[in-house]
Amino acid sequence: MGNIRNVKDYNMQEKRILPRRRGGVLLCVLGCLFVFFVKTEKDLAAAGNILWTAGYVGSTLLWTVLLGCLLGVIGAFVVYRVAERPAPEGDCNGGRNGAGKDNAVFGRSAAWIQRRSGAQVFFGSLLLLCLAWLPVYLAYYPGICAYDAPVQTGQIVEHYYFDHHPIVHTLLLQGMLWLGTQLCGSMNAGMALYTALQMLLLAGSMSYGVLVLHRRQVAAGWQIVMLLLGMFFPFHWYMSVSMTKDTVFSAFLLLQLISLTDLLLEDRREWRPGVRDLLFFIGTVGMILFRNNGKYAMIVLLAFLFLAVCFGKRARKLWGRLFTVSVAAFCIGLFVLSAVFSATHAEQGDRREMLSMPIQQMARCMIYHGGVGVLPEDDGTMSEQDRALVNDFILDEAYRDYDPGIADPVKRHTNTYVVRYRSGDFLRTYFHLLKAYPGDMINAALAVDAGFLSPFDVTHAAVNEVQGREGLGYIQTRWEEDTLNNRGIYKDSKWPGLYDRLETWADGNGYLELPVLKYLFVPGSYLWLYLALAAILVIVDRKRYCLPLAVIAGYYGTMLLGPTVQMRYVYPVMLALPYLVALMCGTGRKTENEKTETEIKQGQR
Structure with missing residues (x-):
């Protein structure tokens, strides 16, 4: 028994592995973050809106800690089991000789x-x-x-x-x-x-x-x-x-x-x-x-x-x-x-691309609290001063076109002059809205980033789709043929049969039909894989x-x-x-x- 412990201690020193307790805490934190975002994204997709009441926050944190720590413990067991495995004798490459x-x-x-x-x-x-x-x-x-x-x-x-x-x-x-x-x-x-x-x-x-x-x-x-x-x-x-x-x-x-x-x-x-x-x-x-x-x-x-x-x-x-x-x-x-x-x-x-997140957050606050009559939930509690600046920033009441998954419908109607030359007023309104409606600000961010944050999200696959138009799935293949044809650029497939098969798979988001393997395709997997690697x-x-x-x-x-x-x-x-x-x-x-x-x-x- 002592020999086994000595071998293990030597192996730990040689590999300089982080003590199990610290490593376990690190993986538990990562697990809690994963569970939090998966749960909140799921709730947001199901209800369309999250009311961040004390009861909801408490139950969410409870599930986050319980399931997150469970994932962390399982992850720690696997990582340390592999990391502490002694290298075969005579193998200077850690068992990877070819x-x-x-x-x-x-x-x-x-x-x-x-x-x-x-x-x-x-x-x-x-x-x-x-x-x-x-x-x-x-x-x-x-x-x-x-x-x-x-x-x-x-x-x-x-x-x-x-x-x-x-x-x-x-x-x-x-x-x-x-x-x-x-x-x-x-x-x-x-x-x-x-x-x-x-x-x-x-x-x-x-x-x-x-x-x-x-x-x-x-x-x-x-x-x-x-x-x-x-x-x-x-x-x-x-x-x-x-x-x-x-x-x-x-x-x-x-x-x-x-x-x-x-x-x-x-x-x-x-x-x-x-x-x-x-x-x-x-x-x-x-x-x-x-x-x-x-x-x-x-x-x-x-x-x-x-x-x-x-x-x-x-x-x-x-x-x-x-x-x-x-x-x-x-x-x-x-x-x-x-x-x-x-x-x-x-x-x-125009730098409006960099303003995508505040655009989404302000537009959401406007339709939930601006008294504009888009949603029955609109309580009209936003101040006149805040409403005035939002209307100066988002032109032609484009916040009515708010789409939770994509900023473009509102973004294309924004006046970035307000941010550039009235930055004090803009920041004052933004932080006032953040203080008054933190839940809506969080919901706006979660909605637009759902595909990045949760591997179980499917909204990313349809965010660009337009009724009656093909080629606008997760893999976009749609041409604006009239525009490009006038410039001498046109489709000239040399393999039409394969083209049809590839179009069907792309336009139908066929990757979502692959059991297990689909997680290699969905965007939400990669953030967590990189964090796990780190x-x-x-x-x-x-x-x-x-x-x-x-x-x-x-x-x-x-x-x-x-x-x-x-x-x-x-x-x-x-x-x-x-x-x-x-x-x-x-x-x-x-x-x-x-x-x-x-x-x-x-x-x-």
């Missing part, structure tokens, strides 16, 4: 992959991904021109640019349309060229992820799973051929996150940057250029890196180099944006690998304050999660820094 230890299903393929060179792994993965997506490309040829395609092609045709959509992405599309016209005399061919380039960018970043797994000697089974997931996860099919900035942004974000994780695994304590730093730099600049909220996600990373430089004494050169590269990439990204604005004479877009990294004392999750946290912040839940918004975090899990949890070898810290701690004991 094909011999993999599942028999992968057997020969795993052994074969482990013998491949880096170039073979990268280009082989790239080829297989492109071949897997090729049928979808042919079915939707020249691409899915939904989302922002009508607006961006309109800017191109009229040579009038504004930054509601990233200028760099609009110019990239313009360049490909011009190239198609020059080479083939057709705008449609240019759109097909753009889609092909976008596919290559996305497949290239995913192939790089597989390459890093291979180079880090992560079990070949992980590599096979990543490749198969890239080839056959349906959302990759649709997004790879959807003409939208989100796909290009996803490719650069994945490159940035994988490169950053790879740098942390490498743990090279030198000031001089290397190839991986360059890839991290490119990924960072790209994600800033191809989504307007990319810079906000980077600000969160910069804040954490600054703290690491200040307090991470044992690896200060590593943190200093990463901070320097990040700041340089951030500044270069903003400089390029500024230069493009100057060259194109683009106009600054908690596990803290428990097993790999806190440094939470650094890439800071970017995800910054990006999630912009989504939670955004206008609605859309698959293209969630896609970047869907894409990145499997690669981060494989790298952070599938890499058995410790970095030199982790080894040094373990030796120091053991020496102190």
Whole structure:
């Protein structure tokens, strides 16, 4: 018995696992948050409104604590059972030596992959991904021109640019349309060229992820799973051929996150940057250029890196180099944006997108308390002063069009002048409403973010649907055909039969019919999976690998304050999660820094 305890104690010291009690508390807190949001979102969806009475709050907190702690205890049991498992003797990689230890299903393929060179792994993965997506490309040829395609092609045709959509992405599309016209005399061919380039960018970043797994000697089974997931996860099919900035942004974000994780695994304590730093730099600049909220996600990373430089004494050169590269990439990204604005004479877009949450909250307060007669529950208790400012801010009584799941019906009728030049009045009214009607403010936030916060939410699937119009499901494939046809862009499917099948699955939200597997598709799963990953990294004392999750946290912040839940918004975090899990949890070898810290701690004991 004593020998068993000694082995366990040594294993705990070697792995430096967080004490079980602290880890259990951490997971219980996470479990309570999960239960709270699942319960309140369920109640809100069922009743349409939550009255935050003392009785409701008390019963909700009771269920939250009971079920949340139960989930936390179960989670702690599983995490510690796996983390405390002793590594097999003679296995310096924690039992991950390769094909011999993999599942028999992968057997020969795993052994074969482990013998491949880096170039073979990268280009082989790239080829297989492109071949897997090729049928979808042919079915939707020249691409899915939904989302922002009508607006961006309109800017191109009229040579009038504004930054509601990233200028760099609009110019990239313009360049490909011009190239198609020059080479083939057709705008449609240019759109097909753009889609092909976008596919290559996305497949290239995913192939790089597989390459890093291979180079880090992560079990070949992980590599096979990543490749198969890239080839056959349906959302990759649709997004790879959807003409939208989100796909290009996803490719650069994945490159940035994988490169950053790879740098942390490498743990090279030198000031001089290397190839991986360059890839991290490119990924960072790209994600800033191809989504307007990319810079906000980077600000969160910069804040954490600054703290690491200040307090991470044992690896200060590593943190200093990463901070320097990040700041340089951030500044270069903003400089390029500024230069493009100057060259194109683009106009600054309206910032109402950033006001989506207060727009929803004020509109909800107005129809519940403004005396406007939309709902029988309207008690008319809002003050005249507050009503006056809301009417100045939300024009033409557009709050009557309030939709709990999406801000657009009200947002498009807002006067942002009020926020910009009467900010004192606006803030005074907003906080007065928050004090007077906190329940309605909370309900408005819960309603618009339901798809992000609860894996059991289904409202996200229908938030864009319009009666009598197809292609507006969770996966949007609808073209504004009249508008685009007039610009020389038209549907020209090379595989009509497959097109019909893909349209049926997308338009019918077929992913919701998949038992269990549907949770890989719904947006609400991913926030909790990322939080669980962060908690596990803290428990097993790999806190440094939470650094890439800071970017995800910054990006999630912009989504939670955004206008609605859309698959293209969630896609970047869907894409990145499997690669981060494989790298952070599938890499058995410790970095030199982790080894040094373990030796120091053991020496102190």
